Amino acid sequence: MKFKHLVLGLAVSTMANSSVFAANGSSDPIKIAINEWTGQHISAHIAGQLLQKAGFNIEYVTAGAVPQFAAIAQGNLHLQPEVWDNNVGDIYPKAVESGEIVKVGELGLQPKEGWMYPSYMKEKCPSLPDASALVECAQVFAAPETFPKGRLITYPADWGTRSKDLVENAGLPLQPIAGGSEGAMIAELKAAYAAKEPALMMFWAPHWLHAELDMDWIELPAAHPNCDSEPEHGFDPGKTGDCGFPQASIGKVVWKDFGSKWPGALKLIEAMSIDNDTQNTLMLEVDNNKRDLDEVVTEWVNSNESLWQPWVAAAQ
Amino acid sequence: MSSNPGKFWIWLILIGLLLSTQFIGSYTPWLVNYPTEWVIPLTGILNAMMNWLVETTGWLFRGLSDILAIPVSVVQQVLQWVPWPVIVVLGGVASWAASGWKLALFSTLALLYMVFVGYWPESMNSLSLVLISVPLAIVTGFGFGVWGFRSKRAENIIMPALDMLQTIPAFAYLLPILLLFGFGPVVGLIASLLFAFPPMVRNTILGLKSVQAEIIESGLMSGATPRQLFWQVRIPTAARQLLLGVNQTTMAAVSMVIIASIIGGTADIGWEVLSRIRKAQFGESILAGVVIALLAMVIDRITYGFAGQESKEQSSETGPLHRHRYLLIAIVSSVTLFILSSFIPALREWPEAWVVYPADGMNRWLENFILNWSEAIGTIKTIAFFYIMLPVKVGLVDTISPYSWGFEFTPALKLMYGLAVLVVAGLAWFRQRKSLSLVILFFAILFYFGLTKLSWLMLITMASYMAFQLGGRTLAIGTLLSLLFLLLTGIWPQAMLSVYLCGIAVVISFLVGGFIGVLASEIEAVSRIIRPINDTLQTMPLFVILIPFVMIFKIGEFSALLAIVAYAIVPAIRYTEHGLRNLPADVLEASTSMGCTRWQLLTQVKLPLALPIIMLGLNQTIMYAIAMLVIAALVGTNGLGQQVYIGLGDGDFGIGIVAGIGMAIIAMVADRFTQGWSASRQKAFSGND
DSSP: OHHHHHHHHHSSOOOOOOOSSOOSSOOSOEEEEEOSSHHHHHHHHHHHHHHHHTTOOEEEEEBOTTHHHHHHHTTSOOEEEEEESSSSOTHHHHHHHTTSEEEEEEOSOOOEEEEEEETTHHHHOTTTTBTTHHHHTTTTTOOTTTTTSEEEEEOOGGGOOHHHHHHHHHTOSEEEEEOOSHHHHHHHHHHHHHTTOOOOEEEEESOTHHHHSOEEEOBOOOOOTTTTTOTTSSSOTTOSSOOOOOOOOEEEEEETTHHHHOHHHHHHHHHOOOOHHHHHHHHIIIIISOOOHHHHHHHHHHHOHHHHHHHHHHTO | OOSOHHHHHHHHHHHHHHHHHHHHTTTSGGGTSOOGGGOOOHHHHHHHHHHHHHHHHHHHHHHHHHHHHHHHHHHHHHHHHSOHHHHHHHHHHHHHHHTOHHHHHHHHHHHHHHHHTTOHHHHHHHHHHHHHHHHHHHHHHHHHHHHHHHOHHHHHHHHHHHHHHHHSOHHHHHHHHHHHHOSSHHHHHHHHHHHHHHHHHHHHHHHHHTSOHHHHHHHHHTTOOHHHIIIIIIHHHTHHHHHHHHHHHHHHHHHTHHHHHTTBSSOOHHHHHHHHHHTTOHHHHHHHHHHHHHHHHHHHHHHHHHHHHHHHHTTOOOOHHHHTHHHHHHHHHHHHHHHHHHHOHHHHSOOGGGOOOTHHHHHHHHHHHHHHHHHHHHHHHHHHIIIIIHHHHHHHHHHOSTTTTSSOOOHHHHHHHHHHHHHHHHHHHHTTOHHHHHHHHHHHHHHHHOGGGSOHHHHHHHHHHHHHHHHHHHHHHHHHHHHHHHHHTTOHHHHHHHHHHHHHHHHHHHHHHHHHHHHHHHOHHHHHHHHHHHHHHHHSOGGGGHHHHHHHHOSSHHHHHHHHHHHHHHHHHHHHHHHHHSSOHHHHHHHHHTTOOHHHIIIIIIHHHHHHHHHHHHHHHHHHHHHHHHHHGGGTOOSHHHHHHHHHHTTOHHHHHHHHHHHHHHHHHHHHHHHHHHHHHHHHHHHHO
16 A cells, blocks of 8 residues: 555645755745656655755656656656656657756666566576577467467557567567557566466566566677667678667656756756665565555665765755 | 349449459559558648647646646545545435435445545545536536537537547547646546537437427417526426436546546546556556446436436425435534544544455456466467457468468368358358348458458448448448548558457457347346446446456457457447337237247347347447557557557657547447448338338
């Protein structure tokens, strides 16, 4: 019920200004977007609690992953500390380009994307995690409707078609099937895991799922910026566009007038950085140990003062 | 179409042309696949128009948005401030007044469920959105309804617009609303308003029109002014129909709660459902989804109850204490509970420790089910996939292979297939079942080549000719233009994928649903079991059923198909049962006294008599199936539903709205076809008498 607790607390309430600092900027609440997944909740709450320490008023507002960009552009939301550029459509790059929303640097998370499989698949296909397994064990990963090709679940169609392109360009014996939505992809993995069935899926980390299910990554050829023009990179030295996936970027995003209204807060957000370990540890506490999100974040903030003290100081 | 020999030959020629086009198509591909160079870039034009609209009139919409946000937040805060026992009691008393103690018990238990499971605050946030959008929708709908009643020209504009509003999936117009009105709960409010007001318009026009001329005359004779005639004669006489409109509008508004949550900004129960689904938490999402279903059922029963009792209310001549007894009970108990709640904290906020949340058990149950049944399920799925879905989609030509059917589709086999089809069709023709032979020929070609690979040119020609036969020139032109829209905007391939999925789903839903409906009409126990299941399937947010379907049947079109069936089967069951149960008693008695067996009575008397209503059920089944397409896209399909998400994800208004209109077009063409067919069947049936 921790999520419930969270929405309750944040729905409309504005946190009281209890800090010893005087805020460098307007006393209007900074509205922080809350998306639908735990990792983002943690980043948002760390940002929120630190902003409060620096004397700002904040408010958490629930927002869908796509509509939030319209909201930030219009100034109805002001801060979204964790934006993944891989699983939103063109709406995000378009809004950044037009200057309606501003990216103030990377959050610090090191994301990974690629094709992953449940670790028990290693028994059925010993050449895993090497990419050669994709050819050798295609039939191990096959379902009746894709046989003799392996069944590869890709990102939903509205997140782009990178996996499908790679399969086609490299000529792999896989049949890409669009995942439909994040929920459907996770449901499929949970069910496959329960029945110890084969599964091969385009996915990403950090994600709470890795704390629950033991997944390994296929070692795809390294990404290369000129992969589309120079055939020597990737699977086949004779083909272009057959490299692994470049690293996604996770940015901190603010409203375009954020800096002029809350100059101190902008400094704090610019300085703030969260690494994979932090988010994974907190996510595990919330999702697996069913603890209250606010409590977990408060605990982390209390025991890591040396880390964030400079960020809050930057706000003054 | 069999009655006229000329039509038979035209159809035979059309089918012959289709077959030859398919073969010529390998040399001239444009005959089969519409070339992408011929597509009109409508999406770009639409986007430019939208940008212009936002730039020039954005301030107006934003202002409206700010004004509307005030009542939303006021109602929200009031509902959060009032202690839960007060609202539970008020709901119970309202139900009692509307229909009696049974409903009062149901409503009270339903509201208590929201408390015990710990979703009370979220439920109240959703309720506040409904409480604002319903009156707005009723006033808007009533206004348009009166206008449509007064002016024939207005009605001619309003009716097709209503069709569009109710068939374009709400997802397709979320983005334009977001662009115009800005982010926040108001977006959900507007979306819900757009979807909820059409039933009110329809019922207003219908109600006002059906006021009998004698009543109007007597009103005129007693010297009523036009204003009096309208407010004191027409409106009270049409009250029942108007209240039915209120009921349907309310239900539509509740069903939009979940869609509105996709935008966010409300922390309501819809958001809770979406978050759970995103994490694929089966038990949790069901528990939250049930809240919406219960909310819808309670509101439906209460408004429906008030709509039904309107007439008898006025006749009761009793004392003021008795007449206002419900109000008195409501006031007294609310005040008491208010006072009590200030002493007992559990009455203000349900303690978290007391929450009953059986999600883990439900999840374990599903996991066990999958473990035990995965093999059997896999077999069913493979059979359905190889022998039904793939042939319809890509044709036997591409389906049959050693991997799927266990053998190669050799030229000899193809020849045998062709001969077998000709023999069967010839037999039907020989037995004077000419239209049957045509149907066999057409579907044989369809199964051979696959729906997605049939020539657009011939499909459009055949559909338009069919429309001409069913509804005359107007329908033919309408159909032609509609299908040309799909073609010219470049969404024909996706549209065919949607038609394929919906088509199979409708056939399954109608056959299985019709069978269940017949059973339910004959056996009381079946009826009693099936009714609450139908209620739940209709009111539960459709997203919720996706998770268990994916866990059992995996990502892909099969899960999507089942999800569509689960929703579209409801009208097939309902209308069949309703049609069979409400037949004139004297006809049935006469048949029984003539010595009909129960089987004869059913097949030769009841089913033919109930046909018009069963056909209405088919019509609704098609509408439901198309409405489910967008949601089914969440488990991985490639049709128009997916296009809507691509539009949403790219912030591309044009793509989304074109796909949405495409779906509306398919729905409307299917609607007119079934109506036309039903009408012609009825004519044939009464002509035989």
